Amino acid sequence: MDRPQRVVVTVLGKDRVGLIAGVANVLAENNINILDISQTILQDFFAMIMIVDMRDSYIDLSTLKERLARKGQELGVRIDAQHEDAFNYMHRI
Amino acid sequence: MLTMEEILETIKMIQEENLDIRTITMGISLRDCADTDIQSLCRKIYDKITAAANRLVEVGDEIEREYGLPIVNKRIAVTPVSFLADGKSYDDCVAIARTLERAAEAVGVNFIGGFSALVHKGFTAGDHVVIESIPEVLSTTERVCASVNVATTKAGINMDAVSIMGHVIKDAAYRTADRDGLACAKLVVFANIPEDNPFMAGAFHGFGEPEKVINVGVSGPGVVKKAIEGMGNGDLGALSEKIKKMAFKITRMGELVGRVAAERLGVLFGIVDLSLAPTPAVGDSVAEILEAMGIERCGAPGTTAALALLNDAVKKGGAMASSYVGGLSGAFIPVSEDAGMVRAVENGALNLEKLEAMTAVCSVGLDMIVVPGDVPPETISAIIADEIAIGVINQKTTAVRIIPAPGKKAGDYVQFGGLLGSSPVLPVSRYRASRFIKRGGRIPAPIQSLSN
Numbered sequence: 094m095d096r097p098q099r100v101v102v103t104v105l106g107k108d109r110v111g112l113i114a115g116v117a118n119v120l121a122e123n124n125i126n127i128l129d130i131s132q133t134i135l136q137d138f139f140a141m142i143m144i145v146d147m148r149d150s151y152i153d154l155s156t157l158k159e160r161l162a163r164k165g166q167e168l169g170v171r172i173d174a175q176h177e178d179a180f181n182y183m184h185r186i
Numbered sequence: 187m188l189t190m191e192e193i194l195e196t197i198k199m200i201q202e203e204n205l206d207i208r209t210i211t212m213g214i215s216l217r218d219c220a221d222t223d224i225q226s227l228c229r230k231i232y233d234k235i236t237a238a239a240n241r242l243v244e245v246g247d248e249i250e251r252e253y254g255l256p257i258v259n260k261r262i263a264v265t266p267v268s269f270l271a272d273g274k275s276y277d278d279c280v281a282i283a284r285t286l287e288r289a290a291e292a293v294g295v296n297f298i299g300g301f302s303a304l305v306h307k308g309f310t311a312g313d314h315v316v317i318e319s320i321p322e323v324l325s326t327t328e329r330v331c332a333s334v335n336v337a338t339t340k341a342g343i344n345m346d347a348v349s350i351m352g353h354v355i356k357d358a359a360y361r362t363a364d365r366d367g368l369a370c371a372k373l374v375v376f377a378n379i380p381e382d383n384p385f386m387a388g389a390f391h392g393f394g395e396p397e398k399v400i401n402v403g404v405s406g407p408g409v410v411k412k413a414i415e416g417m418g419n420g421d422l423g424a425l426s427e428k429i430k431k432m433a434f435k436i437t438r439m440g441e442l443v444g445r446v447a448a449e450r451l452g453v454l455f456g457i458v459d460l461s462l463a464p465t466p467a468v469g470d471s472v473a474e475i476l477e478a479m480g481i482e483r484c485g486a487p488g489t490t491a492a493l494a495l496l497n498d499a500v501k502k503g504g505a506m507a508s509s510y511v512g513g514l515s516g517a518f519i520p521v522s523e524d525a526g527m528v529r530a531v532e533n534g535a536l537n538l539e540k541l542e543a544m545t546a547v548c549s550v551g552l553d554m555i556v557v558p559g560d561v562p563p564e565t566i567s568a569i570i571a572d573e574i575a576i577g578v579i580n581q582k583t584t585a586v587r588i589i590p591a592p593g594k595k596a597g598d599y600v601q602f603g604g605l606l607g608s609s610p611v612l613p614v615s616r617y618r619a620s621r622f623i624k625r626g627g628r629i630p631a632p633i634q635s636l637s638n
Binding site: 101103105129131133140142144154155158173174175176177178179180181182183184185 | 187188190192193194195196197248251252253254255435438439441442
C-alpha cells in the first residue's frame with residue numbers, strides 16, 4: 094500500500110475555459126497517465142474526476158497534491174488527489 | 187471502475203458531513219518497564235513510549251494527506267499504571283504520571299490513557315496509591331487520562347471503590363476550580379471496561395493485548411443524520427437499513443486507516459471501534475440524528491427507542507465492514523461534546539434521569555455531565571452506582587464521566603473548549619443515598635454471570 098499507483102483527482106468549482114487542460118498539464122509534466130475522465134454539472138457547480146496512474150510518476154502523492162492545489166488556486170477551483178483505496182474501501186467489497 | 191456518484195458521495199461525506207477518523211490510538215505495553223527503583227522505572231517508561239510512538243503522528247498525518255481523510259487525534263494507551271505501582275508511593279505515582287505527560291508531549295499526542303486501576307473485586311496496594319493520586323495527577327498534567335474499573339458482570343460492584351471515586355471526583359474538580367473542574371473530564375469510572383478502547387479518556391492497553399497495537403475510532407454522526415434527512419418518511423425498518431449502510435461505509439474508512447497505519451508503523455492492527463462520536467460542530471451530533479428520526483427534542487418520550495434502533499443498526503452495519511471490531515462500539519451521548527444534547531438540556535427536554543435510561547441501550551454511559559459544585563461526594567457515588575449497575579446487569583460497558591463544577595449551580599454554564607465543548611449545569615436530585623453508599627462492601631455478581 095506504500096506507493097499508490099492509482100489516484101483519484103477531483104476538481105470542484107466553477108466551470109471555465111482551460112480547466113481540463115490545466116490539470117492535464119500538471120499530470121503530463123510529472124509523467125502521470127490519465128486512465129479515465131468524467132465530468133458533470135450539478136446546478137452551476139462543476140465536478141470533474143480523473144483516475145490517474147502514478148506508477149512512472151516523477152513525484153510522490155504529497156507533492157502532486159501540492160502542485161494540483163496551486164494550479165487550483167490559479168484556476169479558481171478546488172483540486173485534490175487521493176489514494177484510490179479511500180474510495181474502493183467505502184464502495185467496493 | 188469507480189463511478190462519479192460514488193466518488194462524490196465520499197467527498198461530500200468528508201467535506202460537508204464531518205466524516206473523519208476520530209482517533210488512531212497506539213496501545214503500548216509497559217509491562218517490561220516494571221522496576222523497584224522509581225527513577226529507573228520512569229526512564230524505562232519514557233524510553234519505551236517515545237521509541238514505540240515516535241512516528242505515530244507523522245504516519246497519521248501522512249495517511250490523512252494521501253487518502254484525503256481527516257484524522258483528528260493521534261493518541262496513546264498504556265498498560266494500567268497500577269500494575270507498575272505496587273510497592274510504590276503516592277509521590278512515585280505522580281512521578282509516573284509526569285513521565286507519561288513528558289512522553290506524550292515528546293511524540294506530539296494530545297492524550298495518553300492508562301493512568302488506570304482495575305479494582306472491580308478489590309484493591310492492591312498499587313491500586314490504592316494510583317487512585318489516591320488521581321486528583322493531583324489530573325490537575326497538574328494536561329495529557330494524562332485516568333480510568334478506574336469498579337465493576338464487572340463476573341465480579342459484581344466494588345462499592346468501596348464507588349464510594350472513594352465520589353471523593354476523588356470532587357477533589358479533582360476542586361483542584362481545577364479555576365477551569366470549572368476540567369480535571370474530571372479526563373477521568374472515567376467504568377463497569378466492564380474494554381481492553382482495546384481507542385477513545386479517551388477511558389483508553390488503556392489491556393493485559394490480553396500484544397506488545398504494541400493500533401486501534402482506530404471512527405466518527406460520523408453528520409453522515410448518518412444527512413442520510414436520514416434525505417429519506418423523508420420511510421418506515422423504521424427502512425431507516426434501520428439506511429443507517430446500516432452508512433455505518434458500513436464509515437467503518438470501512440476506519441478499517442482502511444487502521445490497516446495502513448499498522449503496516450506503516452510495523453505494529454499489529456487491533457480493532458475498529460464502531461462508535462458514533464459527536465463533536466461540538468453543528469450537524470455532528472447524535473442528538474440531531476434522533477431528532478431527524480422524528481423525536482421533537484432529544485430526551486422526549488421515544489428517545490430511548492430511537493437510540494436503541496440507531497445503536498443496533500450502527501453495530502450491524504459496522505460489524506460487516508471490519509474484520510475486527512472492538513472497543514466501545516456504540517453511539518456516544520456525551521452532553522457537552524454534542525451541540526444537540528446541549529440544546530436539549532437548555533430546552534428542558536433532557537435531564538440526568540433520561541440520560542441514564544438512554545445509556546441502557548447504547549454506549550457508553552453518563553458522559554461529560556456537568557452537575558452543581560455542591561453535589562455531595564456520596565451523591566456522585568450514588569450516580570456512579572446506578573450507572574454501573576446498568577452495565578453489570580446488562581453485561582455491557584457503562585461509564586461515568588461527571589464534572590461537579592465548583593461554584594456553579596444548575597442552569598449555569600461551563601466552557602471547556604475544543605472537543606470537550608461547553609454545557610449547561612444539570613440539576614441533581616437533592617435526596618441522598620448516603621446511608622446506602624456508606625455501607626460499603628461488594629454488590630455480588632448477578633445471576634447472569636453464572637454462564638459457564
